[in-house]
Amino acid sequence: MKKxxxxxxxxxxxxxxxxxxxxxxxQSEFIYKYANDWLICIGVYAMLxxxxxxxxxxxxxxxxxxxxxxxxxxxxxxxxxxxxxxxDVDNLRAGSLFMNMFNYILxxxxxxxxxxxxxxxxxxxxxxxxxxxxxxxxxLFTAFVVMLRMIPLGYISELNQYLVAWILSVPNLAxxxxxxxxxxxxxMATSIKIILGIERQxxxxx
Amino acid sequence: MDRLKLIPLIVLSALLVFIINADAGAQEEAPADTAEIxxxxxxxxxxxxDNPNDNGHYLLIRWxxxxxxxxxxxxxxxxxxxxxxxxxxxxxxxxxxxxxxxEYEDGSEEEVLAGEKNLEYMEIGETYYYKLTSVTPQDVESxxxxxxxxxxxxxxxxxxxxxxxxxLFLYIxxxxxxxxxxxxxxxxxxxxxxxxxxxxxxxxxATEMGRPILFVLGTGTASDIATIAGYTILxxxxxxxxxxxxxxxxxxxxxxxxxxxxxxxxxxYIEAGRPDLYDExxxxxxxxxxxxxxxxxNGIMIREKTATNFYMGLFHAEALLLAETGATTGAIQISxxxxxxxxxxxxxxxDFTLIGEELYAASAYLSGQPLLLGPLKAQDYAKALxxxxxxxxxxxxxxxxxxxxxxxxxxxx
Amino acid sequence: xxxxxxxxxxMMSIDRRVIYLLLGLAVIVPAIFPFDVPVATxxxxxxxxxxxxxxxxxxxxxxxxxxxxxxxxxxxxxxxAILSQCFSQDVKVIITALSQNGPGMVESIINEIADQYGAxxxxxxxxxxxxxxxxxxxxxxxxxxxxxxxxxxxxxSLDTIPVMQGIKNYTECAGVIDVCAGxxxxxxxxxGNGRYGVPLALGVTGVMASDYYPYLQSGQIxxxxxxxxxxxxxxxxxxxxTTGIRSMAYQTSTHVIILAFIIISNIGWFxxxxxxxxxx
Numbered sequence: 001m002k003k004x005x006x007x008x009x010x011x012x013x014x015x016x017x018x019x020x021x022x023x024x025x026x027q028s029e030f031i032y033k034y035a036n037d038w039l040i041c042i043g044v045y046a047m048l049x050x051x052x053x054x055x056x057x058x059x060x061x062x063x064x065x066x067x068x069x070x071x072x073x074x075x076x077x078x079x080x081x082x083x084x085x086x087x088d089v090d091n092l093r094a095g096s097l098f099m100n101m102f103n104y105i106l107x108x109x110x111x112x113x114x115x116x117x118x119x120x121x122x123x124x125x126x127x128x129x130x131x132x133x134x135x136x137x138x139x140l141f142t143a144f145v146v147m148l149r150m151i152p153l154g155y156i157s158e159l160n161q162y163l164v165a166w167i168l169s170v171p172n173l174a175x176x177x178x179x180x181x182x183x184x185x186x187x188m189a190t191s192i193k194i195i196l197g198i199e200r201q202x203x204x205x206x
Numbered sequence: 207m208d209r210l211k212l213i214p215l216i217v218l219s220a221l222l223v224f225i226i227n228a229d230a231g232a233q234e235e236a237p238a239d240t241a242e243i244x245x246x247x248x249x250x251x252x253x254x255x256d257n258p259n260d261n262g263h264y265l266l267i268r269w270x271x272x273x274x275x276x277x278x279x280x281x282x283x284x285x286x287x288x289x290x291x292x293x294x295x296x297x298x299x300x301x302x303x304x305x306x307x308x309e310y311e312d313g314s315e316e317e318v319l320a321g322e323k324n325l326e327y328m329e330i331g332e333t334y335y336y337k338l339t340s341v342t343p344q345d346v347e348s349x350x351x352x353x354x355x356x357x358x359x360x361x362x363x364x365x366x367x368x369x370x371x372x373x374l375f376l377y378i379x380x381x382x383x384x385x386x387x388x389x390x391x392x393x394x395x396x397x398x399x400x401x402x403x404x405x406x407x408x409x410x411x412a413t414e415m416g417r418p419i420l421f422v423l424g425t426g427t428a429s430d431i432a433t434i435a436g437y438t439i440l441x442x443x444x445x446x447x448x449x450x451x452x453x454x455x456x457x458x459x460x461x462x463x464x465x466x467x468x469x470x471x472x473x474x475y476i477e478a479g480r481p482d483l484y485d486e487x488x489x490x491x492x493x494x495x496x497x498x499x500x501x502x503x504n505g506i507m508i509r510e511k512t513a514t515n516f517y518m519g520l521f522h523a524e525a526l527l528l529a530e531t532g533a534t535t536g537a538i539q540i541s542x543x544x545x546x547x548x549x550x551x552x553x554x555x556x557d558f559t560l561i562g563e564e565l566y567a568a569s570a571y572l573s574g575q576p577l578l579l580g581p582l583k584a585q586d587y588a589k590a591l592x593x594x595x596x597x598x599x600x601x602x603x604x605x606x607x608x609x610x611x612x613x614x615x616x617x618x619x
Numbered sequence: 620x621x622x623x624x625x626x627x628x629x630m631m632s633i634d635r636r637v638i639y640l641l642l643g644l645a646v647i648v649p650a651i652f653p654f655d656v657p658v659a660t661x662x663x664x665x666x667x668x669x670x671x672x673x674x675x676x677x678x679x680x681x682x683x684x685x686x687x688x689x690x691x692x693x694x695x696x697x698x699x700a701i702l703s704q705c706f707s708q709d710v711k712v713i714i715t716a717l718s719q720n721g722p723g724m725v726e727s728i729i730n731e732i733a734d735q736y737g738a739x740x741x742x743x744x745x746x747x748x749x750x751x752x753x754x755x756x757x758x759x760x761x762x763x764x765x766x767x768x769x770x771x772x773x774x775x776s777l778d779t780i781p782v783m784q785g786i787k788n789y790t791e792c793a794g795v796i797d798v799c800a801g802x803x804x805x806x807x808x809x810x811g812n813g814r815y816g817v818p819l820a821l822g823v824t825g826v827m828a829s830d831y832y833p834y835l836q837s838g839q840i841x842x843x844x845x846x847x848x849x850x851x852x853x854x855x856x857x858x859x860x861t862t863g864i865r866s867m868a869y870q871t872s873t874h875v876i877i878l879a880f881i882i883i884s885n886i887g888w889f890x891x892x893x894x895x896x897x898x899x
Binding site: 021024043046048049050054057068110114123127176179183196199 | 367
């Protein structure tokens with residue numbers, strides 16, 4: 001009983017939005033815009049819940065977990081400083097404390113984490129590209145050719161460019177399209193299952 | 207002596223300059239006189255029709271080129287479109303189209319725009335009148351054409367999406383058919399998936415080691431279908447962890463996702479009969495930013511020494527950053543995403559990967575319920591159908607017949 | 620014999636910290652001792668360059684700066700090169716930032732490039748700012764900028780901004796170039812090009828590039844600049860050379876290192892297999 005109301009709402013909303021897609025009238029567009037507005041409202045309220053969750057969990061760690069205490073305090077203090085610094089719209093101008101923290105702390109830190117990717121690609125490639133089977137050898141060869149594109153080797157580079165273009169636009173693209181088609185069908189099937197209430201795992205039921 | 211030679215030269219050049227200037231002046235003035243008199247011919251055969259497949263706030267104005275287009279002095283550069291709500295009322299210029307375009311879409315659905323009355327707005331069912339002129343590069347405008355009227359009407363079905371609609375209808379019928387077949391007890395064979403079989407073992411391993419399980423729902427939004435597929439897998443994983451009494455940690459990067467994930471895990475614990483074990487603090491919101499999120503999740507992996515990591519949902523550049531950290535901590539890792547660009551990273555760095563549609567199928571596999579297997583079977587048949595359609599397309603297009611291609615083309619604008 | 624086997628095993632299981640260290644050196648060394656690397660240009664970047672090159676006084680270009688600090692290193696150079704080319708050709712530019720931290724990116728570029736060319740806010744360019752839900756924003760801007768941005772980023776009403784007079788939506792621009800690190804490019808393909816038919820070119824990160832080649836083939840985008848390589852090509856075409864070209868040296872050295880490690884691991888694998896067969 002507790003589940004039939006949410007499932008009813010899901011079914012109703014799903015069917016309405018399905019037909020909405022094929023009806024171009026004002027009324028239909030109103031429904032679409034109305035649903036989008038709902039999404040924004042839910043997002044705003046959920047953000048409050050999210051921030052509350054972050055504060056609660058971090059406070060809990062600061063109090064009860066000596067190993068995490070330091071990190072928890074750093075999190076809370078940083079959040080407080082950013083909120084105070086960005087409180088007024090005027091603070092968003094270049095040279096303000098908020099923008100300086102954004103430019104000289106947030107940007108370098110985010111860029112640093114992103115650049116770890118290069119190191120991780122190297123170690124993952126070192127482990128993964130090994131000619132264990134015929135297919136793995138093929139993968140190794142292809143990866144090799146594509147990576148050679150980045151190295152200037154004169155005449156070889158020019159020839160290689162065509163090979164790489166072919167690899168990217170023929171076999172790579174074909175495989176990718178096949179995956180995308182499978183994904184499309186899978187998405188539709190999942191949507192149908194959820195709209196019809198067959199898949200209700202997210203409500204806890206089988 | 208030399209100076210004397212120069213005199214006739216100076217006189218000659220002065221004369222030349224005078225003649226050239228006089229000639230140029232004459233050339234400038236002469237066409238200006240004629241251009242004022244010669245107007246270009248207006249466009250011909252103006253038609254106004256309802257814009258198809260819309261909400262009834264637009265009309266299409268079509269015309270044939272002016273006979274003067276591409277001709278000498280009074281060459282036509284473009285066409286002005288004027289509209290009025292009375293045949294002999296005041297006409298207002300709505301737009302200009304350059305030569306080469308003989309159709310103009312007029313109208314707007316916004317009655318008020320940025321606080322002001324929108325003059326382009328068009329009422330459904332009202333009659334609007336149009337007059338056109340042609341205009342030359344010298345900005346000389348032709349006479350108006352006779353007014354032509356049209357009535358915008360709303361359409362109740364988008365005809366351009368017909369092929370979508372039919373395809374969707376067929377697919378839904380197929381899904382419903384197989385659900386019915388499954389309900390009536392028909393055995394449906396589905397191929398085994400390595401990643402799915404590994405899930406049970408991975409949870410068992412965490413139990414033996416007495417360490418928590420990490421479940422990452424990706425960096426999509428709560429409403430992405432890949433994320434929704436992630437919830438369904440999370441539900442099944444959470445149920446097993448409740449039975450085995452090990453915590454499942456789900457740090458999320460979107461507040462709505464947090465609410466749904468909390469609800470999913472809570473319900474799974476209730477279903478498993480262990481609501482007492484549920485702890486909301488295990489499913490925290492971390493941050494909406496991609497790389498700070500990576501830092502937080504990697505921190506959890508290293509500090510909590512998670513035995514098993516699941517990555518199920520929509521992933522971007524963080525896929526390898528998470529998976530490679532997990533590989534170094536020695537966790538068993540099972541990943542699944544529908545993002546083709548992140549799949550190679552997951553395949554290289556995790557133990558098992560659910561590729562694309564397998565992510566969507568996972569929940570059905572895990573439950574083993576015939577009702578959920580029905581749609582999987584439908585997908586296989588739909589795929590077979592797609593292959594047939596594509597092969598026919600390939601053959602007909604190679605021969606040079608386009609009817610098959612046209613049959614499937616859509617007009618969604 | 621045993622000693623040799625150890626060597627092969629070692630070739631196959633190099634400590635990841637060694638890999639990280641050498642890779643780090645491969646980045647740092649060219650940064651201290653830079654060397655020139657020749658850049659071969661590709662048609663997909665050339666078409667973007669020629670498109671911008673064909674614009675002149677009075678033309679409008681719509682520029683989407685839809686990335687965050689995290690991908691700045693990869694995407695900033697091409698945005699700079701495009702913007703500097705526009706300003707040098709007196710092309711008017713309308714800019715939006717549809718990712719959360721995008722406005723910071725736009726401001727940093729404008730501060731740098733606009734001063735160089737004496738381009739003035741509201742006269743030569745207009746920065747509309749950030750609004751959430753990029754799909755809806757792209758859809759709305761196809762009808763009228765005012766629908767989403769009644770005011771620009773600095774709070775001025777669009778009606779009072781000289782550069783925004785006589786231009787209603789982005790379909791009236793010569794084209795749209797979206798430099799992007801997320802899925803906002805999809806919105807531009809779907810709505811900007813798909814729905815409103817505006818000519819579209821993309822600048823994306825190297826990782827994303829292979830996802831967008833299909834759109835190039837189908838004609839939905841007319842150009843594509845993939846990551847740092849794309850930026851380097853664009854810089855060498857436009858002559859505005861900054862980090863894009865310089866970074867090609869690191870690109871080369873790091874790729875050499877990764878390729879070397881892959882070769883070492885495979886030699887180890889083959890030789891250990893051979894050894895096993897001999898023993899077997």
